[in-house]
Structures are given as structure tokens and as C-alpha cells.
Amino acid sequence: xxxxxxxxxxxxxxxxxxxxxxxxxxxxxxxxxxxxxxxxxxxxxxxxxxxxxxxxxxxxxxxxxxxxxxxxxxxxxxxxxxxxxxxxxxxxxxxxxxxxxxxxxxxxxxxxxxxxxxxxxxxxxxxxxxxxxxxxxxxxxxxxxxxxxxxxxxxxxxxxxxxxxxxxxxxxxxxxxxxxxxxxxxxxxxxxxxxxxxxxxxxxxxxxxxxxxxxxxxxxxxxxxxxxxxxxxxxxxxxxxxxxxxxxxxxxxxxxxxxxxxxxxxxxxxxxxxxxxxxxxxxxxxxxxxxxxxxxxxxxxxxxxxxxxxxxxxxxxxxxxxxxxxxxxxxxxxxxxxxxxxxxxxxxxxxxxxxxxxxxxxxxxxxxxxxxxxxxxxxxxxxxxxxxxxxxxxxxxxxxxxxxxxxxxxxxxxxxxxxxxxxxxxxxxxxxxxxxxxxxxxxxxxxxxxxxxxxxxxxxxxxxxxxxxxxxxxxxxxxxxxxxxxxxxxxxxxxxxxxxxxxxxxxxxxxxxxxxxxxxxxxxxxxxxxxxxxxxxxxxxxxxxxxxxxxxxxxxxxxxxxxxxxxxxxxxxxxxxxxxxxxxxxxxxxxxxxxxxxxxxxxxxxxxxxxxxxxxxxx
Numbered sequence: 001x002x003x004x005x006x007x008x009x010x011x012x013x014x015x016x017x018x019x020x021x022x023x024x025x026x027x028x029x030x031x032x033x034x035x036x037x038x039x040x041x042x043x044x045x046x047x048x049x050x051x052x053x054x055x056x057x058x059x060x061x062x063x064x065x066x067x068x069x070x071x072x073x074x075x076x077x078x079x080x081x082x083x084x085x086x087x088x089x090x091x092x093x094x095x096x097x098x099x100x101x102x103x104x105x106x107x108x109x110x111x112x113x114x115x116x117x118x119x120x121x122x123x124x125x126x127x128x129x130x131x132x133x134x135x136x137x138x139x140x141x142x143x144x145x146x147x148x149x150x151x152x153x154x155x156x157x158x159x160x161x162x163x164x165x166x167x168x169x170x171x172x173x174x175x176x177x178x179x180x181x182x183x184x185x186x187x188x189x190x191x192x193x194x195x196x197x198x199x200x201x202x203x204x205x206x207x208x209x210x211x212x213x214x215x216x217x218x219x220x221x222x223x224x225x226x227x228x229x230x231x232x233x234x235x236x237x238x239x240x241x242x243x244x245x246x247x248x249x250x251x252x253x254x255x256x257x258x259x260x261x262x263x264x265x266x267x268x269x270x271x272x273x274x275x276x277x278x279x280x281x282x283x284x285x286x287x288x289x290x291x292x293x294x295x296x297x298x299x300x301x302x303x304x305x306x307x308x309x310x311x312x313x314x315x316x317x318x319x320x321x322x323x324x325x326x327x328x329x330x331x332x333x334x335x336x337x338x339x340x341x342x343x344x345x346x347x348x349x350x351x352x353x354x355x356x357x358x359x360x361x362x363x364x365x366x367x368x369x370x371x372x373x374x375x376x377x378x379x380x381x382x383x384x385x386x387x388x389x390x391x392x393x394x395x396x397x398x399x400x401x402x403x404x405x406x407x408x409x410x411x412x413x414x415x416x417x418x419x420x421x422x423x424x425x426x427x428x429x430x431x432x433x434x435x436x437x438x439x440x441x442x443x444x445x446x447x448x449x450x451x452x453x454x455x456x457x458x459x460x461x462x463x464x465x466x467x468x469x470x471x472x473x474x475x476x477x478x479x480x481x482x483x484x485x486x487x488x489x490x491x492x493x494x495x496x497x498x499x500x501x502x503x504x505x506x507x508x509x510x511x512x513x514x515x516x517x518x519x520x521x522x523x524x525x526x527x528x529x530x531x532x533x534x535x536x537x538x539x540x541x542x543x544x545x546x547x548x549x550x551x552x553x554x555x556x557x558x559x560x561x562x563x564x565x566x567x568x569x570x571x572x573x574x575x576x577x578x579x580x581x582x583x584x585x586x587x588x589x590x591x592x593x594x595x596x597x598x599x600x601x602x603x604x605x606x607x608x609x610x611x612x613x614x615x616x617x618x619x
Contacts, residue, residue, distance in 0.1 A: 041481045073181075127165075151227050240379075261289050358387075370394040371393055502544045537567045
């Protein structure tokens, strides 16, 4: 059996078979998180099952393995998601966003100020993930009306929401999970400095971080942001659809005559869709599968040029032209179709499905013209592409269908409905409930999980939410992720694996002062969060950070805060935080855009946050 020195104290720590097993589980989890071979929440449950099955080595019992489901952080996050949905149903955030947009007008600086102002402070009191989902269409409309590229505003929206989430305990699920992890470690290890966070425990530091981050976004960050979506372009130009949309006339001798639209094209041979049928002065765009084709009908087809040539040769079709703008593809009457972007939201039933397996066209009465995933745009064989959170679809649908899409829990529609169905009369009730939840958790001994659950009951009783909407409001992916990764932190602690890792990091204390070790933890947490879930990084890093702090004789609470802030402000990749995924497609961003804007901000905040922790809490 080998021994590894604890450099700061001269003590030793044995590397045991139990530690090796836990390290192997951690490594496997990291691989699955990064590659997304399985959905992240499924990976978390798999980790939980493996830890229980390997209990003799991981020292995780069945009860401890499933303890994540009853953990205060998990239940509190569930309740806060429901409360956030209640606020969303009233339209309060949307109304605030529109008023700020009205203030912004066509001034680019005012537009940026409105975006940061709407996304930042609000995220301190409503979970920041739904805040971004609510504001994406508001900010997109603001950009288009103000002749500004949405690419200049959507990353700032995501980043501002992350910064705002650090104003209070309830701003993000990461804060709640870090709070419960710190409390558990303090109790199990007898460390008095560790305790659950109060509602405004770190607000003073959150204000500093939000101010510095906002100033960066308003100055240096704005200059680094690209204009991926030209301000004047319509969707057809933006998605480069000119080579994939065509209009053809059905000839007298065409074998399509007498067939229905659904029978017209052999989809096994040709990757093509009939989007609409024009007959004289009539235009048919609602489900046209059973429409019988006649000579002289004009069909709008989505396909590439080579496939169009093959179809035309087989079916006696004559090319008449290509729709070049949205106006040419969209009829002018309100009852007919329109183009819109939709983003696959976290918790969507479409995640893991393809357009074919989800029967997208029939299910939503809509045609998908293009598909954007992780910075890559697909025009061909889209039916086979598996959908992931953050993917963006360019959809053609009747306007009433688009309004229905806007209310679906599956999507973020980058377009506000013409007549939104908000419960604006319930705004005072929703605000009163949120204020009550915050005040009760602040001035009484009640835990946030108790006050938040009480707030859920109040919102239903006051009619802010309907009972059926309570279940729809929960992002179950997040809940299962939390429940699955919490036992991993327990395994790290109980096998001594966290102590071993902490001692290794503490070895840097021989060449770095305590504040340097604190900075190392901030930076490493930020890096690991860039490739795995922020919640998973907190569970992995807090036990290690606490052990390192104890080894070098530093304040463990300061190290917990460094990890928490680093995990909640992960800017460098689009996959490190869900809000980044929500703006990835609508902004037409590339992976490197997040690094170019996010790396300087992450580096700047590493010094600001560490300095603030030392100033406010000491080492």
C-alpha cells in the first residue's frame, strides 16, 4: 500500500482500494458528462446506481445513495422552479423586458444596458435559467426592432443572468446545492466555520461581481462579441436557405397528378419536403398531406439542388424560382404561415428524439426548414439528427401554431406571441409570494425549503398557477441530476478520496500563500465546470476544497465560496451552463465565441472574487 505526503502538515494519507474505486467512478462520470453519450441526468442516475452496487468499496449505502432525492437542496430547487414558473405565467419579467426595450430604442448602448439590467438583478430572486428562457424572445425582438445583431445581446443576457444568480441563495440551483453540501460537511467533520448559507450570505460579494462583470460586458466584452446574425437579414438569409428552397410547377404528364402530397415524394429515396401548395389564387399550408395534386399546381419544396434535379426528372416538374426572402415564402394574411426560430429547452420531451421519431410535423403542425446544433447548421437529412438542449430549429408554421409553440414547455420561441396569454392581474400576488418566501427565510428560523414549498402552495391557492402546471413547471432533468450526483460527494468524503485530493492540492501551499491556493481552486472549478455540469462540479470540488483548507490551516468557508462562485459563473464554453445553451442557436454563435468573450471575464473575476472573499470573510 502506498503513502502520499500531506505537504502542508507533514501527515500522510493512504491510497486505498476504496479510493481507487471512487476515482474510477468519478472518471467514468466525467467522460460521460463531457461526451454526452447519455443524457446528463441519466448519467447522474447511473452514477448513483453504480455507487450503491459497489457499496462495499464506495461506502455508500442504499439509503445514502438515494438521499439526493430527499436532500434539502433538491427539494428547494424543485420549489424554486415552480415559483419561477408562477412569476413567468404572470408576464412580469416579459413586461419588464419590454419596458426596458422601449427605453433602449435603436441605441446600441441602451439595448445592452437594458439586456444586462433585465437579466442580472432579476436572476437574484428568480432562478436564472428560466429568466433567460423568458427573455430570449424579448431580447431577440429588441435586437431586430433596434437594427442590432442579436449576437451582440444574447451572450450578455446569459452572462448577466449568471452574475445576477450570485446575489442571493435562491438565484441558482448551484448555490442551494453548495449550501447543503457545506452544511453536511460541517456537521460530519465538526467544522464550525461550515454552515448552510443564509439568504443574503454572499450578497455583498455578488453585488461586486455583478458590477464588475456588467462593466466588462459594457466595454471590452461588447467589442469582442461577433455579429454572427446580420441586423438586416431575415431567417432565409441567416440560415443560407437559398440553395435549399425551390418552387416547381407540376406538368400535365407528371406522375404526381392524382397523388396526395404525402405520396408525392419517396422519402426513402429523396431528402425533400413539400412545404406548401399554390393553386391559382389559393395557397395551402396547413396539413396538406391528403391534398390531391393537380396539373399546374406550384409546390414549394425544401431540398438541395441535386435532389431537386433528380425529382424533377422523375416527376416532370419545372423549376419556377426560389423564395429569396421571408416575405416571398410567407403569405401576408395573419391566418397563414410564418417563420420562427425555436430552441429546444431543458426538460423538453424532444431531447434525445429525432424529428422523425417525434413526428414533429404532425405533432406541432409545422415544417422544419433548417436545424442548428452546437454551431453546425443542417439542411439535409434533418429527420435523423438527435435533438439536444439548446438546438435551434427554423420552423415554418401557421401563426396560431407558433403561438401554441410559445406556450409549450418543450421550446423557447425566439418570438413573442402577438397576443400573449399572461395572467397580469396576478402580478401582485406573485410578487407578494416571492417577497414572503425571501423574508420568511431571512428573518425566521425556517429553512428556505420550507418557505419555498409554502410559496408553491400559496401560488396555487391564489390562482397564480393551476395545479396541473405545478408538475409541468419542474425541470426534472435538473432534479434527477442533483439527486444523482449528491451521493458522489458522499463517496468522496467517506472513502477519504476527498481528503487525499485535498492534501495534494494543499501541497501547493509550500510554494503559494493561502490566497494562492484559494485562487487555484477558483480557476480549476471554473475549468471543470466548462465541460461538465455546474452542479456536478460543486459536488466534486467542495469536499476537496474543504480538506485542502483544513490542511493548510485556512478558512474552509472561504474555499466553499470560491468553488460556489466559480461553478456558478462558467463563461468559457456553451456547454458549461444551461443559459449559454439557450442563446447558442439564436445568436448563431460558434464555440470559440464563448471562449473569446468568456475567458477574459473568467480571469478578471477570479481575482475580483478571491479578493472579495478575503476582504469580506478572511483566510
